[in-house]
Amino acid sequence: MAVNSPLPVAADLKPVAGIELGYAEAGIKKPGRKDVLVMKLADTATVAGVFTKNRFCAAPVQISKANLAAGAKIRALVVNTGNANAGTGDEGLARARQTCEALAQELGCAPEQILPFSTGVILEPLPVQKIVAALPAAIQNLKADNWFNAAEAIMTTDTQPKAASRTVSIGGHSVTMTGISKGAGMIKPNMATMLGYLAFDAKVAQPVLDELVRHAADHSFNSITIDGDTSTNDSFILMATGAGTLEITSLEQPEYAALRDAVTELSRTLAQMIIRDGEGATKFMTITVEEGKDVEECRKIAYSIAHSPLVKTAFFASDPNLGRILAAIGYAGVDDLDVTKLNLYLDDVWVAKNGGRNPDYKEEDGQRVMKQSEITIRVKLARGAATATVWTCDLSHDYVSINADYRS
Amino acid sequence: MAVNSPLPVAADLKPVAGIELGYAEAGIKKPGRKDVLVMKLADTATVAGVFTKNRFCAAPVQISKANLAAGAKIRALVVNTGNANAGTGDEGLARARQTCEALAQELGCAPEQILPFSTGVILEPLPVQKIVAALPAAIQNLKADNWFNAAEAIMTTDTQPKAASRTVSIGGHSVTMTGISKGAGMIKPNMATMLGYLAFDAKVAQPVLDELVRHAADHSFNSITIDGDTSTNDSFILMATGAGTLEITSLEQPEYAALRDAVTELSRTLAQMIIRDGEGATKFMTITVEEGKDVEECRKIAYSIAHSPLVKTAFFASDPNLGRILAAIGYAGVDDLDVTKLNLYLDDVWVAKNGGRNPDYKEEDGQRVMKQSEITIRVKLARGAATATVWTCDLSHDYVSINADYRS
Numbered sequence: 143m144a145v146n147s148p149l150p151v152a153a154d155l156k157p158v159a160g161i162e163l164g165y166a167e168a169g170i171k172k173p174g175r176k177d178v179l180v181m182k183l184a185d186t187a188t189v190a191g192v193f194t195k196n197r198f199c200a201a202p203v204q205i206s207k208a209n210l211a212a213g214a215k216i217r218a219l220v221v222n223t224g225n226a227n228a229g230t231g232d233e234g235l236a237r238a239r240q241t242c243e244a245l246a247q248e249l250g251c252a253p254e255q256i257l258p259f260s261t262g263v264i265l266e267p268l269p270v271q272k273i274v275a276a277l278p279a280a281i282q283n284l285k286a287d288n289w290f291n292a293a294e295a296i297m298t299t300d301t302q303p304k305a306a307s308r309t310v311s312i313g314g315h316s317v318t319m320t321g322i323s324k325g326a327g328m329i330k331p332n333m334a335t336m337l338g339y340l341a342f343d344a345k346v347a348q349p350v351l352d353e354l355v356r357h358a359a360d361h362s363f364n365s366i367t368i369d370g371d372t373s374t375n376d377s378f379i380l381m382a383t384g385a386g387t388l389e390i391t392s393l394e395q396p397e398y399a400a401l402r403d404a405v406t407e408l409s410r411t412l413a414q415m416i417i418r419d420g421e422g423a424t425k426f427m428t429i430t431v432e433e434g435k436d437v438e439e440c441r442k443i444a445y446s447i448a449h450s451p452l453v454k455t456a457f458f459a460s461d462p463n464l465g466r467i468l469a470a471i472g473y474a475g476v477d478d479l480d481v482t483k484l485n486l487y488l489d490d491v492w493v494a495k496n497g498g499r500n501p502d503y504k505e506e507d508g509q510r511v512m513k514q515s516e517i518t519i520r521v522k523l524a525r526g527a528a529t530a531t532v533w534t535c536d537l538s539h540d541y542v543s544i545n546a547d548y549r550s
Numbered sequence: 551m552a553v554n555s556p557l558p559v560a561a562d563l564k565p566v567a568g569i570e571l572g573y574a575e576a577g578i579k580k581p582g583r584k585d586v587l588v589m590k591l592a593d594t595a596t597v598a599g600v601f602t603k604n605r606f607c608a609a610p611v612q613i614s615k616a617n618l619a620a621g622a623k624i625r626a627l628v629v630n631t632g633n634a635n636a637g638t639g640d641e642g643l644a645r646a647r648q649t650c651e652a653l654a655q656e657l658g659c660a661p662e663q664i665l666p667f668s669t670g671v672i673l674e675p676l677p678v679q680k681i682v683a684a685l686p687a688a689i690q691n692l693k694a695d696n697w698f699n700a701a702e703a704i705m706t707t708d709t710q711p712k713a714a715s716r717t718v719s720i721g722g723h724s725v726t727m728t729g730i731s732k733g734a735g736m737i738k739p740n741m742a743t744m745l746g747y748l749a750f751d752a753k754v755a756q757p758v759l760d761e762l763v764r765h766a767a768d769h770s771f772n773s774i775t776i777d778g779d780t781s782t783n784d785s786f787i788l789m790a791t792g793a794g795t796l797e798i799t800s801l802e803q804p805e806y807a808a809l810r811d812a813v814t815e816l817s818r819t820l821a822q823m824i825i826r827d828g829e830g831a832t833k834f835m836t837i838t839v840e841e842g843k844d845v846e847e848c849r850k851i852a853y854s855i856a857h858s859p860l861v862k863t864a865f866f867a868s869d870p871n872l873g874r875i876l877a878a879i880g881y882a883g884v885d886d887l888d889v890t891k892l893n894l895y896l897d898d899v900w901v902a903k904n905g906g907r908n909p910d911y912k913e914e915d916g917q918r919v920m921k922q923s924e925i926t927i928r929v930k931l932a933r934g935a936a937t938a939t940v941w942t943c944d945l946s947h948d949y950v951s952i953n954a955d956y957r958s
Contacts, residue, residue: 229873231904264874498637541859542947545863
């Protein structure tokens with residue numbers, strides 16, 4: 143039950159020169175579904191990533207971070223679903239390394255040139271033999287136009303694959319970019335979400351790509367939430383394959399801003415796809431907090447609204463019980479907030495004026511907006527010029543059903 | 551569907567000398583239910599309270615805080631359900647004052663000697679005329695043994711009244727204490743919950759009572775959560791009627807500790823009754839975090855577990871998907887937490903050892919505990935000697951149903 147989520151069509155997903163994708167059915171949790179993905183990069187590629195800040199960060203996340211930090215030239219990424227390899231201690235690290243070693247041997251590179259990723263249930267041993275056994279099949283079907291299959295291969299409780307492509311012209315160079323993402327629950331990324339991969343065919347110097355991935359993540363995956371649960375496995379990876387004609391060597395280069403904006407827009411689309419397919423989601427909500435002293439307090443208030451179970455259930459019910467939004471603003475932890483200056487809008491409807499009910503507000507106007515499947519909540523704080531936007535979904539019976547049944 | 555919640559019996563609730571209670575049916579939201587409560591105190595009484603820290607604190611909370619802060623000698627409390635009088639601006643303050651004025655006139659005291667309270671829907675005008683019209687009926691049935699009716703009169707989505715009594719002997723003096731509480735959703739008190747009232751018949755000096763109410767609240771109402779939504783109306787009030795023989799004039803007096811412990815125990819019982827009757831609750835969960843550096847970090851981790859929708863739905867399903875607890879610990883915001891030293895227990899079952907799955911842990915042991923209706927989650931941080939405990943409940947379909955239907 144995705145909210146106005148356009149299903150990607152295989153034919154609309156553009157191959158990106160310099161990257162090939164292959165999948166396999168390893169039977170990690172269930173037989174007969176794609177659960178292993180290999181992405182192989184050209185020699186010219188640079189790679190940068192941001193990862194979960196969860197202290198229980200998964201074994202593969204620890205290894206991916208270390209390999210990127212060591213400056214290894216990344217040749218391939220490997221992803222498995224069905225098991226998160228988190229909360230698995232030293233044995234988990236050993237099994238993630240074993241996956242990298244097996245793939246490195248197949249591809250003729252060093253294990254440090256592989257980035258491993260896992261998603262699925264936490265606190266259970268990774269069935270590494272199944273993954274290793276499936277690698278040759280994945281390598282055998284490596285293809286440039288496998289993005290749709292790749293999006294399917296990283297799904298867990300997702301109801302649909304998430305992928306999108308863009309072609310942009312930057313400084314006279316055509317740049318093609320394609321990305322995939324997954325995730326429908328345990329979504330409140332704190333660096334990035336589990337999982338997002340975006341490749342494009344420009345050549346980008348490592349320091350530039352490191353900055354770009356942070357910018358794109360902050361304005362996309364780091365601004366979404368479904369249930370406030372920051373995963374142990376969140377990862378967002380940018381891959382500049384270097385196979386195209388655009389080359390960017392510094393942040394000052396005029397083309398950088400255009401590339402940054404295009405990558406950020408595509409990242410945002412991928413991140414919003416996760417919310418639209420949020421577990422049990424029936425509403426897509428944009429929460430914008432304006433006129434704050436700084437971005438941090440705007441984000442605090444936006445997340446407080448986005449995480450309130452009472453706000454989320456009211457939206458599920460299409461019930462304009464909007465006092466719940468005020469309550470969530472009030473406990474957001476902005477201690478010197480003067481609520482008597484605060485204004486609240488639901489799309490075009492002015493609900494609360496100077497901290498109280500707008501005398502002109504009519505219940506039927508609130509009701510009209512609440513019935514929509516896409517709704518913007520806008521809060522004006524009258525404290526400054528900062529703004530932040532967060533995207534989220536409602537809390538429905540199906541969220542409870544999905545998460546009460548996840549392992550069965 | 552309360553979790554092992556002993557229904558209070560009217561006959562077990564002891565009158566407290568120096569306080570009388572009366573109720574009325576004002577028809578605030580629906581006809582034919584008790585929705586107004588008046589509590590009248592003896593001249594000898596002292597009163598202290600703690601209130602919500604929500605910036606959108608309700609109009610009656612603002613007035614009650616002001617009257618207590620001004621040192622007014624409190625003669626009566628008045629509570630209405632069906633409307634929170636929050637998010638109502640200046641007009642809300644005027645209507646709360648109008649209620650106080652009407653009751654003061656009936657009782658022959660000043661409006662500043664009244665503490666008003668409201669609970670119910672936010673952002674809607676208080677039907678003050680209905681409340682004022684109902685006051686004479688409430689005054690007419692003022693009685694010392696009306697505690698059961700009082701507990702019923704403050705219910706909203708509660709499925710049962712919450713009340714308890716104790717008689718303790720302190721320094722040769724018999725002290726009788728009775729308390730009532732309400733609340734089932736929008737429960738993550740940050741000072742106290744909406745609503746708790748506890749009276750006892752000792753005579754207690756104001757500075758002592760001010761300290762006592764903070765201590766009791768911190769160890770009871772400030773350690774519970776249902777949905778993380780801090781209400782606009784939380785209030786917890788201690789009333790020392792002064793009608794008994796025990797008199798406490800300073801914190802150093804030897805009897806103070808005994809009184810503090812008795813009041814705190816009764817407060818905790820009342821607070822836990824709220825969790826046991828949490829909206830849709832099927833499980834009562836005690837979350838204890840031990841071996842922390844300080845209480846604050848223990849509380850952070852305990853609340854992170856208690857608020858995780860994924861943890862709460864797993865408990866609803868009796869599914870030992872306990873990696874979700876590790877994830878919630880990991881994102882609690884304790885940045886220097888060394889997860890490789892962490893241990894996790896579910897009742898007597900050792901689940902995670904040194905941050906990974908305990909090799910001796912068996913799924914069937916976890917399953918056995920998860921099937922219980924009362925479960926203790928114990929986390930050991932191996933960082934210090936601090937401890938904190940938080941009480942919460944699971945997240946079920948009924949929570950969604952209740953809050954999607956609340957206003958209809």
